[in-house]
Amino acid sequence: MIKEFIKKYWWRYLIGILFLITVDIIQLFIPRQIGSIVDLLNTQSPNLNQIKTLIFGIIMLAVGLGIGRVFWRISIIGAARLFEYQTWKKLFNHIIGLDQDFFDKWRTGDLMTRFTSDVLVLMRMMGILVIMLVDTIVLTTLTLFAMGNFVNWRLTFISVLPLPLIAIISLFFGRFIHRRFRELQEKTSELSNITEENVSGVDVVKLYSNYDTMQGIFDNKSQEFYNSYIRLVKVWGLMFPLAMLVGQLAIIFVFNFGGPMVINNQITLGDFIMTNQYIGMLIWPMMAVGNLINLIQRGRASLRRVNEVLEQKNSVKEPPRKDFEFQGHYQINHLTFKYPGSQRVVLNDINMNINPGEMIAFVGRIGSGKSTLAKLLVKLYPVDREQIFLDGKDINDVNGEFIRDNVSYVPQDSFLFSMTIRENIAFSDEKMEDKVEEFAKLSHVHDDIMSFENKYDTIVGERGATLSGGQRQRVTIARALAKRSKMIILDDCLSAVDTETEEEIIKTLRQQAEDKTILVISHRLKAVKNADQIYVFDDGQIAEHGNHNQLISREGIYYSMYMKQLIEKNLEE
Numbered sequence: 400m401i402k403e404f405i406k407k408y409w410w411r412y413l414i415g416i417l418f419l420i421t422v423d424i425i426q427l428f429i430p431r432q433i434g435s436i437v438d439l440l441n442t443q444s445p446n447l448n449q450i451k452t453l454i455f456g457i458i459m460l461a462v463g464l465g466i467g468r469v470f471w472r473i474s475i476i477g478a479a480r481l482f483e484y485q486t487w488k489k490l491f492n493h494i495i496g497l498d499q500d501f502f503d504k505w506r507t508g509d510l511m512t513r514f515t516s517d518v519l520v521l522m523r524m525m526g527i528l529v530i531m532l533v534d535t536i537v538l539t540t541l542t543l544f545a546m547g548n549f550v551n552w553r554l555t556f557i558s559v560l561p562l563p564l565i566a567i568i569s570l571f572f573g574r575f576i577h578r579r580f581r582e583l584q585e586k587t588s589e590l591s592n593i594t595e596e597n598v599s600g601v602d603v604v605k606l607y608s609n610y611d612t613m614q615g616i617f618d619n620k621s622q623e624f625y626n627s628y629i630r631l632v633k634v635w636g637l638m639f640p641l642a643m644l645v646g647q648l649a650i651i652f653v654f655n656f657g658g659p660m661v662i663n664n665q666i667t668l669g670d671f672i673m674t675n676q677y678i679g680m681l682i683w684p685m686m687a688v689g690n691l692i693n694l695i696q697r698g699r700a701s702l703r704r705v706n707e708v709l710e711q712k713n714s715v716k717e718p719p720r721k722d723f724e725f726q727g728h729y730q731i732n733h734l735t736f737k738y739p740g741s742q743r744v745v746l747n748d749i750n751m752n753i754n755p756g757e758m759i760a761f762v763g764r765i766g767s768g769k770s771t772l773a774k775l776l777v778k779l780y781p782v783d784r785e786q787i788f789l790d791g792k793d794i795n796d797v798n799g800e801f802i803r804d805n806v807s808y809v810p811q812d813s814f815l816f817s818m819t820i821r822e823n824i825a826f827s828d829e830k831m832e833d834k835v836e837e838f839a840k841l842s843h844v845h846d847d848i849m850s851f852e853n854k855y856d857t858i859v860g861e862r863g864a865t866l867s868g869g870q871r872q873r874v875t876i877a878r879a880l881a882k883r884s885k886m887i888i889l890d891d892c893l894s895a896v897d898t899e900t901e902e903e904i905i906k907t908l909r910q911q912a913e914d915k916t917i918l919v920i921s922h923r924l925k926a927v928k929n930a931d932q933i934y935v936f937d938d939g940q941i942a943e944h945g946n947h948n949q950l951i952s953r954e955g956i957y958y959s960m961y962m963k964q965l966i967e968k969n970l971e972e
C-alpha cells in the first residue's frame with residue numbers, strides 16, 4: 400500500500416524534501432547574522448548601516464523560511480493527507496464488498512478505530528515522519544558543519560558531546576512509549592465499541608433502566624482509557640525534561656569552554672552566541688530520533704491493523720457476473736449447513752422446491768433455521784456444491800449480486816437511513832422516487848406517512864427512530880418492493896404489525912404481483928395459511944410440509960401450533 404503510493408507520488412516528496420533542505424540551509428544563516436550583529440555592537444563605534452543591512456538580511460531569511468515552509472507543508476503534508484484519504488476510500492470500498500460473515504464477526508467500534516486512529520497514525524508516518532527523518536539527518540549534519548566552519552571545530556566537538564545522550568534517552572523511552580501507545584490504541588477500540596453499542600442500544604438501556612450497569616461498564620472502560628493515557632503521558636513527561644536537561648548540559652559546555660575562548664580572543668562574542676543558538680537547533684533533531692523510531696513502530700502496528708481488514712476475504716466465492724433471465728426456481732437437495740467458523744449444524748438435510756410465482760411460508764420454533772435458509776437463498780453465506788440450484792444452476796456458479804438484484808430480502812430488523820422516507824423507499828433506484836407512494840400503499844404505510852407533518856419528506860431519525868416499529872417495518876417492505884425484483888423474502892419483518900394488517904399486506908402483495916415469488920417467514924400461522932407451500936422447521940430440519948389443509952389433517956406440529964394460536968386469539972377476544 401505504502402510502496403504503491405510512493406511509487407506514484409514520489410515527485411511530491413522530492414519537491415517537499417528539496418524545500419525542506421532549503422529551509423534547513425536558510426535556518427543556519429540566522430544565528431550567523433545574529434552573531435555578526437553582536438560583534439558589530441561589541442565594537443567602539445558600531446556601524447549602524449551594516450547592522451541595518453544585517454537585520455534586513457534576517458528579515459529576508461525569515462521570509463524565505465516562511466515561503467519554504469509553506470511549500471514543504473503543501474507537498475509533504477498534502478501527500479500524507481492524500482494517502483489518508485485514499486486509505487479511507489480503500490478501506491471503505493473493501494469493507495462494503497465483504498460478505499455477512501465479516502460483519503457477524505467484527506465489532507463496529509473496532510472497525511471505527513482502524514478507520515480513525517490507525518489511519519491517522521499512518522498519515523503521520525507518511526508526513527511528519529518524512530519531515531523528521533530529513534530534518535534529523537540534514538539539519539544535524541548542516542548545523543555541525545556550520546558550527547565548525549563559522550565558529551570553531553574544537554568548540555563544536557566539545558559542545559555537542561552531551562547531545563547523543565538525548566538520542567539515547569529518546570530511544571530508551573521510545574520503547575515504553577510504543578508499548579503504551581499500543582495499549583492506548585486497544586483501549587480506544589474498546590471504548591469506541593462500548594460507546595457505539597450503548598448509543599445504538601440506548602432503547603434497551605432505557606427500557607431496562609440499566610443505566611447503572613452500563614454506566615459502570617462505561618466508567619470502567621473510560622477509566623482504563625484514562626489510565627493508559629496517563630501512563631503514556633508519564634513517559635512523555637519524564638522524557639522531555641530529561642532531554643532538556645541534557646540540552647542545558649550542552650549549553651553549560653559552551654559556557655565552560657567557549658567563555659574562556661572569548662576572553663582569550665580565540666573566538667568573538669558573536670561566535671559564542673552563534674554556538675549557543677546552533678546547540679538549541681540541535682536539540683530538536685536529537686529528540687526526534689526516539690520519536691522517529693517510535694512513529695515507525697506505531698506506524699507498523701497501525702499498518703498491520705489496517706492490512707488485517709484489507710486482507711479479509713469473502714467466505715462466499717463469487718463467480719464473474721453473467722446475467723440471465725431470472726425465473727426464481729430454487730431446488731434444494733440434502734442441504735446441510737454450518738455457519739463459517741462454527742461446528743454446529745444449523746440446517747440438516749433440507750430438501751425443497753420453490754417454483755416461480757408461488758407463495759412459500761417458513762414457520763416453526765425460534766432458532767430452527769428459517770432465517771438461515773432465507774439468507775442462503777440470497778447467497779449471504781457459502782454452501783457446498785450441488786445443494787442449492789437456482790434456475791437449474793448450482794448457486795455457487797451464480798453471482799451473488801445478480802441474485803440480490805432479483806431477490807429482495809427484508810430481514811427481521813431492517814435498517815433505515817437518516818434521510819427522508821421518500822429517499823429511503825427509493826434507496827435502490829432514485830428513479831423510483833415518483834413511485835414511492837405506490838409502494839407505500841402496497842405496504843399499507845401510505846396513510847401513516849400522510850399523517851406526518853412533512854409527509855414523504857419526513858426525515859427518518861437514526862435507525863428509524865422517529866417511526867413506530869410497525870411503520871418502520873412497512874417502510875422497509877416498501878423499499879424492497881421499489882427494487883421491483885422477481886422474488887421477495889419477508890423474514891419475520893411484520894412482527895410489529897397486528898395479524899390482520901400482516902394478512903392484508905401479504906394478500907395485497909399476492910394480488911398486485913401475481914408472477915412474484917413471495918417467501919414469508921412468520922410466527923403467525925394465520926397470516927400465511929394461504930401459502931402454496933408451508934414448510935415447518937424444527938431444530939434445523941423440515942418436520943412437515945404441504946398446504947394449510949394438508950398440514951392440519953396431518954395433526955402434527957403445525958396442527959398443534961395452529962390450534963394453540965387459535966385458542967390464544969379466542970382468549971384475547
Ligand SMILES: Nc1ncnc2c1ncn2[C@@H]1O[C@H](COP(=O)(O)OP(=O)(O)OP(=O)(O)O)[C@@H](O)[C@H]1O
Nearest residue numbers: 503738741745764765766767768769770771772891
Ligand atoms: N451468524 C451466525 N453465526 C453462527 N450461528 C448463527 C448465526 N446466525 C444464527 N445462528 C444460529 O443458527 C440457528 C438458526 O438461527 P435462525 O436465525 O436461522 O433461526 P430462525 O428459525 O430464523 O429463528 P427466529 O424465528 O427466532 O428468527 C440458531 O441456533 C442461531 O443461534
